[in-house]
Amino acid sequence: MVAVVSQENVAALVSRTGRELQRYRKGRRQVVGCIPYRFKIGEKTSLDVVSDELEVLVISSQKGKGMLFPKGGWELDESKKEAALRETMEEAGVRGIVGGKLGKWSFKSKTHDTFYEGYMFPLLVQEQLEFWPEQNVRQRIWMSVTEAREVCQHWWMKEALDRLVNRPSGQKQLGHYRDNKRVLGSMNCERDAKSASVNSVASLEGRAQLF
Structure with a gap:
């Protein structure tokens, strides 16, 4: 920052x-x-x-x-x-x-x-x-x-x-940093997957209405 x-x-x-x-x-x-x-x-x-x-x-x-x-x-x-x-x-x-x-x-x-x-x-x-x-x-x-x-x-x-x-505290802090990084990455993947699923359902519903 x-x-x-x-x-x-x-x-x-x-x-x-x-x-x-x-x-x-x-x-x-x-x-x-x-x-x-x-x-x-x-x-x-x-x-x-x-x-x-x-x-x-x-x-x-x-x-x-x-x-x-x-x-x-x-x-x-x-x-x-x-x-x-x-x-x-x-x-x-x-x-x-x-x-x-x-x-x-x-x-x-x-x-x-x-x-x-x-x-x-x-x-x-x-x-x-x-x-x-x-x-x-x-x-x-x-x-x-x-x-x-x-x-x-x-x-x-x-x-x-x-x-x-x-120093051990530096190793510990870095461990927290890595863990947070993994958690954020996992959350982003889940969010993207949910978004893709919602878009897919919306697309199918749109096609159904056309027929």
């Missing part, structure tokens, strides 16, 4: 700036992020490998080459999940349902002598905005899990992606 937001309303979708509310723990800046994902719509997919049926959304980096998942500072007036939702909307222009935490990682900045603690969450995308705060400075691309592993520039985000694909 792509949501159209008027350019006049984009002003209400503004990225937070400044670090007055930034959280730190033992000198390490606290950051949170999301892996936005969706299920592919198609028939030619493996029924055994979750990654074959997932697409994830990556964004371009503002400060260098490469791609990554949306992430940013966790601030004092919000929970981790609220921060993850906010950063994902600001940087990637999507909204959805945040799942359970994928994990926590400690890492050092590639460009500064700064240490961080990062938390990552999965986000099942339900809304994709046409306009969003950082649309002029970032690109967003849907791609396969395999492609995302190749282009993602952060090792800890790659680990988070692997956890998303391999």
Whole structure:
């Protein structure tokens, strides 16, 4: 689903700036992020490998080459999940349902002598905005899990992606998706069969009236 937001309303979708509310723990800046994902719509997919049926959304980096998942500072007036939702909307222009935490990682900045603690969450995308705060400075691309592993520039985000694909809850959710897909397909077949039967009866009645 792509949501159209008027350019006049984009002003209400503004990225937070400044670090007055930034959280730190033992000198390490606290950051949170999301892996936005969706299920592919198609028939030619493996029924055994979750990654074959997932697409994830990556964004371009503002400060260098490469791609990554949306992430940013966790601030004092919000929970981790609220921060993850906010950063994902600001940087990637999507909204959805945040799942359970994928994990926590400690890492050092590639460009500064700064240490961080990062938390990552999965986000099942339900809304994709046409306009969003950082649309002029970032690109967003849907791609396969395999492609995302190749282009993602952060090792800890790659680990988070692997956890998303391999976690039991992901397997369970995918199972529900497949079951629903089969049920809908069965319902459509029954509906088509009933429709064909009704049309056939109507045709026979019409012929009988002619005679």
